[in-house]
Amino acid sequence: MPGEGNPSTVRERARNHLRGLLATSAVTGAAAQLASCIPVVCDPMPPPLVCDANQTTDYYLYQFVGVQAHWVIGAGNVYSVAVVISSYATAADKKIVFTANPVLVGATLGSVDRTETQVSFSFTPTASVSEVRFDVAINCNAVADTLRLRVDVSGPRSNNANIPVQSGEIEG
Amino acid sequence: MPSTAQPWVALVGPEVEENLGLRQLASALNGAGFECEILPCNSGADVVRVLRRIASAATPPLAAALSLAFQWRALDMLALTLALREQGFRGHITAGGHFGTFASAELLRDFAELDSICRYEAEQTVVELCRALRDGQPLTQIAGLGLRDAAGQTMTTPSRPPAELAALAWPDRRGQPTQCLGHRISTLVGSRGCYARCSFCCIAAWHGLTEPAVRFRLRPVDDLADEMAWLYHRQQTEIFIFHDDNFFLPRRADSLARIHALADALAARRVGHIGTVVKARPNDVARDVFAAMQQRLGLTRVFLGVESDSPQGLTTLQRGVRQEHNHAAMRLLAELGIYVCFNLLLFDPDTSVAGLEHNLRFMAEHVDTPHNFGRVELYAGTPLLARMQAESRCRGDYLGSDYDLATPEMQRIFKLTMRCFGPRNFGDAALANRLMGTRFDVEVCRHFHPERYRTEWLAQARQLSRELTLDSISGLRAIVEFVQCEGPGADARQLVTGLVQRLRAVEADLRQRATELEQTLQTAVGARCRHARDGWADLEETGAHHGRSQAQASTTDRGAQVDVAG
Numbered sequence: 001m002p003g004e005g006n007p008s009t010v011r012e013r014a015r016n017h018l019r020g021l022l023a024t025s026a027v028t029g030a031a032a033q034l035a036s037c038i039p040v041v042c043d044p045m046p047p048p049l050v051c052d053a054n055q056t057t058d059y060y061l062y063q064f065v066g067v068q069a070h071w072v073i074g075a076g077n078v079y080s081v082a083v084v085i086s087s088y089a090t091a092a093d094k095k096i097v098f099t100a101n102p103v104l105v106g107a108t109l110g111s112v113d114r115t116e117t118q119v120s121f122s123f124t125p126t127a128s129v130s131e132v133r134f135d136v137a138i139n140c141n142a143v144a145d146t147l148r149l150r151v152d153v154s155g156p157r158s159n160n161a162n163i164p165v166q167s168g169e170i171e172g
Numbered sequence: 173m174p175s176t177a178q179p180w181v182a183l184v185g186p187e188v189e190e191n192l193g194l195r196q197l198a199s200a201l202n203g204a205g206f207e208c209e210i211l212p213c214n215s216g217a218d219v220v221r222v223l224r225r226i227a228s229a230a231t232p233p234l235a236a237a238l239s240l241a242f243q244w245r246a247l248d249m250l251a252l253t254l255a256l257r258e259q260g261f262r263g264h265i266t267a268g269g270h271f272g273t274f275a276s277a278e279l280l281r282d283f284a285e286l287d288s289i290c291r292y293e294a295e296q297t298v299v300e301l302c303r304a305l306r307d308g309q310p311l312t313q314i315a316g317l318g319l320r321d322a323a324g325q326t327m328t329t330p331s332r333p334p335a336e337l338a339a340l341a342w343p344d345r346r347g348q349p350t351q352c353l354g355h356r357i358s359t360l361v362g363s364r365g366c367y368a369r370c371s372f373c374c375i376a377a378w379h380g381l382t383e384p385a386v387r388f389r390l391r392p393v394d395d396l397a398d399e400m401a402w403l404y405h406r407q408q409t410e411i412f413i414f415h416d417d418n419f420f421l422p423r424r425a426d427s428l429a430r431i432h433a434l435a436d437a438l439a440a441r442r443v444g445h446i447g448t449v450v451k452a453r454p455n456d457v458a459r460d461v462f463a464a465m466q467q468r469l470g471l472t473r474v475f476l477g478v479e480s481d482s483p484q485g486l487t488t489l490q491r492g493v494r495q496e497h498n499h500a501a502m503r504l505l506a507e508l509g510i511y512v513c514f515n516l517l518l519f520d521p522d523t524s525v526a527g528l529e530h531n532l533r534f535m536a537e538h539v540d541t542p543h544n545f546g547r548v549e550l551y552a553g554t555p556l557l558a559r560m561q562a563e564s565r566c567r568g569d570y571l572g573s574d575y576d577l578a579t580p581e582m583q584r585i586f587k588l589t590m591r592c593f594g595p596r597n598f599g600d601a602a603l604a605n606r607l608m609g610t611r612f613d614v615e616v617c618r619h620f621h622p623e624r625y626r627t628e629w630l631a632q633a634r635q636l637s638r639e640l641t642l643d644s645i646s647g648l649r650a651i652v653e654f655v656q657c658e659g660p661g662a663d664a665r666q667l668v669t670g671l672v673q674r675l676r677a678v679e680a681d682l683r684q685r686a687t688e689l690e691q692t693l694q695t696a697v698g699a700r701c702r703h704a705r706d707g708w709a710d711l712e713e714t715g716a717h718h719g720r721s722q723a724q725a726s727t728t729d730r731g732a733q734v735d736v737a738g
Binding site for chain 1: 216217220244247248250251252254255278282283451475515519544545546549568569570572573574595597598599604605665673676677
């Protein structure tokens, strides 16, 4: 049988989850659409449930969020960085909801396209910086939190080349 | 929206494919004179759509019945419960399903907004509940409920014996069915429960706790054939996905007899060329049984419950299966040319590196078979959860339990594996799942369009699985080697960064090639796939309606079988 749990905690989690769902709905104005062609899987593998008390960026990267970045050459041979941050918590779970545009240090923000499960944006690094840091506000089960990420922009640049995105808190 | 003052019931739950649980409740309620709407709740975002739908109804539903079958969706449903009350919904809110049943006392304790839980199978319970609500009768006389008494204390009414499956109305089939290469798909069951007693399975636990405990019940062949014939002739269903937890019977001869009886019954009902998808345990795989499935019931895919090929894993999971069963089953299915896929629970509470190696070898032996891997989870009601609680190894609460593996070394391997393989294995975009679907498309083409089918497509699908599996094995071995060489506390930053980049790059390539193969198949056949339902589009098409349309009114009518029996 299920464990006892803490009634106030469980209830508060549900309430926070609701707040997150309502806030997301207000931001996006619509519900997420199912992919047009979800494969037929009789028993899809459930993601492991991980209960970490201190949720670090590494925790999210470890469990729920994927980040990819690459160089893009633009007009005047100016390089910018395109970043995609995706929640890969299962669609039915919605543990992670992106709630605000990224905040950057060491770069100028370009275009931003944000849904509840994905943030795509570009930035142009400030001249002379070797590292760009960006924070992305999220709700995790409706609890506000922040992903803190960084990319090293000091290396050689070429169009479409991947750039590792790291957390200062990568598990180790 | 509701257009009349007729009492109606909002049935809320996942509907990525036809939700047989909700749809059997809908049929039961319809049969008792209650109209229903099935409100899909496939994600947290759908919670808001459900809220709007109910709030904007001209007549509020008599009751909202929420599916708590899936433990990992509980938070969505509980949030919906809170929101309904905050929006002023005054109707009855009930819930049911596996998790709802096991956690009924805790849920009723913590959520005053929830009025009742329909425990165990609920077709009769929900009808009696709605009748009592409509007529203002007390609920305490209804069997199968979790409730609060007058003092606010949680209580349960007496259990209800499981119903005869043949006595239940067939699932409501409203809405547009899914389809593969133009061939319509219906889900159905020929049984409930499972004869096995796996430690991690909430289904076995559920059926074992019914009173009287009936772990496994079969539908009569004629009843099953009638429904299939109705679906074939009326809904143009050609692909039948059986959601029986195990399609087969404990004794080979019984399975064989049932398969032939069903095939004969379908032939008598003029059911033509069909495809079937079933689940099986490895110990059920026998040559004559699966040859009969293939030749007489159009077996197109088997989801084989391998779960583990490690002796320790098979013991921990109480599978009642030996490694020899796994190997023999895979070998036989390959000989028969039957498409098989499987999941492996690489990580369990007792997994050792040696056990993990057993499963990696199994993966290596079946590289071109689509499969996925993960950790065994601790579901409510299961013997495994009880064991872990007794050992004080659980974290979390009744909504979900986490645990550490047996050693720091294994826990570290698990964490690094999840860190690197998360996008590959879990969620709607998981490539491991996607390739199961790609291969299914190929098999459907092979089965229904032999004149257009080309063997190279099967080779391509196998190659995609091969490359993914080899890459996964390589990544897993790198993680194991790192932890064994560097120790469980070592800084894994470099390993993770490099591995994540490599895995994502491989996935991007394979995903693109899978898409191209799927498009090739669709072009060759001249039809598209729609593997997921869009229940909200169906609702919008039906406009203000909140129950069955006239055209759908006979979809659960057993009298309709007369039309198709020839």
